[in-house]
Amino acid sequence: MLKICVIGSSGHFRYALEGLDEECSVTGIAPGVPEEDLSKLEKAISEMNIKPKKYNNWWEMLEKEKPDILVINTVFSLNGKILLEALERKIHAFVEKPIATTFEDLEKIRSVYQKVRNEVFFTAMFGIRYRPHFLTAKKLVSEGAVGEIRLVNTQKSYKLGQRPDFYKKRETYGGTIPWVGIHAIDWIHWITEKKFLSVYATHSRLHNSGHGELETTALCHFTLEDEVFASLSIDYLRPHGAPTHDDDRMRIVGTKGIVEVINERVFLTDEKGHREVPLVEKGQIFEDFLREIRGQGKCMVTPEDSILTTEIALKARLSADTGQIVRI
Amino acid sequence: MLKICVIGSSGHFRYALEGLDEECSVTGIAPGVPEEDLSKLEKAISEMNIKPKKYNNWWEMLEKEKPDILVINTVFSLNGKILLEALERKIHAFVEKPIATTFEDLEKIRSVYQKVRNEVFFTAMFGIRYRPHFLTAKKLVSEGAVGEIRLVNTQKSYKLGQRPDFYKKRETYGGTIPWVGIHAIDWIHWITEKKFLSVYATHSRLHNSGHGELETTALCHFTLEDEVFASLSIDYLRPHGAPTHDDDRMRIVGTKGIVEVINERVFLTDEKGHREVPLVEKGQIFEDFLREIRGQGKCMVTPEDSILTTEIALKARLSADTGQIVRI
Numbered sequence: 001m002l003k004i005c006v007i008g009s010s011g012h013f014r015y016a017l018e019g020l021d022e023e024c025s026v027t028g029i030a031p032g033v034p035e036e037d038l039s040k041l042e043k044a045i046s047e048m049n050i051k052p053k054k055y056n057n058w059w060e061m062l063e064k065e066k067p068d069i070l071v072i073n074t075v076f077s078l079n080g081k082i083l084l085e086a087l088e089r090k091i092h093a094f095v096e097k098p099i100a101t102t103f104e105d106l107e108k109i110r111s112v113y114q115k116v117r118n119e120v121f122f123t124a125m126f127g128i129r130y131r132p133h134f135l136t137a138k139k140l141v142s143e144g145a146v147g148e149i150r151l152v153n154t155q156k157s158y159k160l161g162q163r164p165d166f167y168k169k170r171e172t173y174g175g176t177i178p179w180v181g182i183h184a185i186d187w188i189h190w191i192t193e194k195k196f197l198s199v200y201a202t203h204s205r206l207h208n209s210g211h212g213e214l215e216t217t218a219l220c221h222f223t224l225e226d227e228v229f230a231s232l233s234i235d236y237l238r239p240h241g242a243p244t245h246d247d248d249r250m251r252i253v254g255t256k257g258i259v260e261v262i263n264e265r266v267f268l269t270d271e272k273g274h275r276e277v278p279l280v281e282k283g284q285i286f287e288d289f290l291r292e293i294r295g296q297g298k299c300m301v302t303p304e305d306s307i308l309t310t311e312i313a314l315k316a317r318l319s320a321d322t323g324q325i326v327r328i
Numbered sequence: 329m330l331k332i333c334v335i336g337s338s339g340h341f342r343y344a345l346e347g348l349d350e351e352c353s354v355t356g357i358a359p360g361v362p363e364e365d366l367s368k369l370e371k372a373i374s375e376m377n378i379k380p381k382k383y384n385n386w387w388e389m390l391e392k393e394k395p396d397i398l399v400i401n402t403v404f405s406l407n408g409k410i411l412l413e414a415l416e417r418k419i420h421a422f423v424e425k426p427i428a429t430t431f432e433d434l435e436k437i438r439s440v441y442q443k444v445r446n447e448v449f450f451t452a453m454f455g456i457r458y459r460p461h462f463l464t465a466k467k468l469v470s471e472g473a474v475g476e477i478r479l480v481n482t483q484k485s486y487k488l489g490q491r492p493d494f495y496k497k498r499e500t501y502g503g504t505i506p507w508v509g510i511h512a513i514d515w516i517h518w519i520t521e522k523k524f525l526s527v528y529a530t531h532s533r534l535h536n537s538g539h540g541e542l543e544t545t546a547l548c549h550f551t552l553e554d555e556v557f558a559s560l561s562i563d564y565l566r567p568h569g570a571p572t573h574d575d576d577r578m579r580i581v582g583t584k585g586i587v588e589v590i591n592e593r594v595f596l597t598d599e600k601g602h603r604e605v606p607l608v609e610k611g612q613i614f615e616d617f618l619r620e621i622r623g624q625g626k627c628m629v630t631p632e633d634s635i636l637t638t639e640i641a642l643k644a645r646l647s648a649d650t651g652q653i654v655r656i
Binding site: 005063148150151153197200202204206216217218219221223226227228229230231233235237238239240241242243251253254255256257258269270271272273274285322325 | 561565601651
């Protein structure tokens with residue numbers, strides 16, 4: 001039986017809940033900070049008839065529960081600090097992305113992980129990879145459908161709605177490129193398997209509907225090895241009338257074909273024409289994480305992926321903050 | 329009766345032929361350089377039963393025919409030099425874009441145009457503006473459908489096929505950003521009506537199927553006034569099996585809605601939902617040009633637009649050549 005504790009209710013804890021099996025037991029939950037609203041998490045576990053102990057202090061929870069796995073999804077700036085604590089305690093961690101909102105925290109994580117990597121595993125919540133359309137695109141590219149990748153265009157577009165107060169401060173939120181854009185950085189890294197060399201980015205807080213320091217729009221331009229270029233457009237301006245919360249897109253242009261993910265569908269254009277591709281089955285990131293913990297397989301999202309994509313996201317944010325091209 | 333001469337057969341002369349009326353007479357054609365293949369132009373005018381005199385030397389043609397209008401679409405690097413000659417002779421010009429492939433030629437054009445602007449008119453062949461889907465997008469944005477524009481994503485994707493030899497040298501071709509990308513620069517300028525402040529761009533000649541110095545892919549990142557950002561993805565990798573030659577796209581994200589041009593259709597997403605918008609009627613750029621020449625109206629593409637978009641395209645190319653952010 002794997003003992004699982006959950007810290008926070010501010011991210012994608014549902015990935016963990018949906019991936020639980022009979023050999024998992026959620027024994028404790030706690031907020032990341034005293035004022036964090038845990039109601040979404042409490043409602044979800046109550047509906048699953050799970051009755052963990054509720055702690056007011058996550059540190060005390062770790063001391064008392066001694067979990068095997070820690071699910072970390074609190075105020076974004078704290079996720080990395082708690083991940084560091086988990087790694088130091090040799091607790092496997094399923095942690096919200098970005099895994100750090102500062103270079104300082106990221107370097108500490110990298111350093112500690114180097115020391116404990118044979119004993120402990122962690123993964124960032126890049127659950128979008130496991131959606132059928134992204135798995136299908138990855139499969140097509142891996143099978144050579146586009147030939148050599150030359151250009152990638154990605155998009156993240158979200159409805160803004162009304163976000164918790166901690167989104168309104170860079171110090172607690174981390175920025176829109178690290179919070180929203182990082183998913184597309186992960187797709188580019190995962191699908192191209194190319195090294196990122198540099199980034200130029202811009203972002204703007206204008207028209208953010210009272211969300212303080214939150215950036216409403218951002219644009220990133222990545223240069224990868226082999227003169228492969230990748231664009232990333234990010235916005236919180238998806239209208240409330242839109243049929244879905246998000247409008248995730250990816251277009252992969254290669255020497256033999258173009259694969260496109262749009263409207264949760266996948267299209268391939270090549271010498272045979274343009275057509276929709278049937279989707280493969282969806283995956284589940286927490287199940288994948290459990291497989292790795294149990295020594296039954298490899299999790300598709302690795303600690304190295306989680307560290308690298310966070311680094312790239314923070315460097316993109318740095319570029320946007322400074323107006324400079326940043327080497328990666 | 330307006331006397332029209334045509335130089336070259338290497339661009340969009342068809343815009344002019346399609347826009348001719350009874351008050352136009354094509355009296356002469358000539359290559360821009362002796363080796364230029366005029367067969368496409370000759371075939372097209374023959375099918376229209378037009379029988380102009382053919383000259384081997386365009387300079388001689390100008391001397392003898394003294395046209396009212398010059399259609400210029402030869403080897404790209406010459407278009408600006410011939411435009412300059414036209415302006416100096418006070419001949420109205422319908423000229424291929426970019427109107428120059430070097431800053432030096434562009435500055436000469438700007439300078440001469442300043443002196444003759446009350447006597448002569450010219451326009452670059454931005455005919456894509458007049459396609460129903462782009463006119464529809466412009467109309468929607470002008471009517472306030474997206475509110476304040478915050479972000480624009482554009483795409484130019486072409487089949488490469490086998491291009492004439494002059495495409496294989498930067499000196500004669502000018503580059504893929506100025507040749508292909510400039511259209512999207514024009515859309516961004518025309519639809520946002522915002523001042524461009526800077527550009528960061530990259531381009532690559534890899535995998536260009538034996539096309540020498542031609543860039544196969546490019547990515548541009550523009551910063552406009554009011555923290556508006558615009559992306560432009562360019563490629564010649566559209567597979568031969570694709571249903572159309574090009575895959576032009578534009579996505580305009582504003583504070584109240586998103587307008588998207590894709591597959592020659594237009595979609596609007598706003599608080600009322602997501603829907604396709606009926607297209608307005610197409611326009612015709614040469615007819616529009618003739619209206620201005622005849623004092624019957626204003627041409628939608630102005631000399632100022634033609635100069636500015638060429639300048640931005642050349643600065644984007646400079647950015648890609650140098651790896652630096654370039655101020656506009």
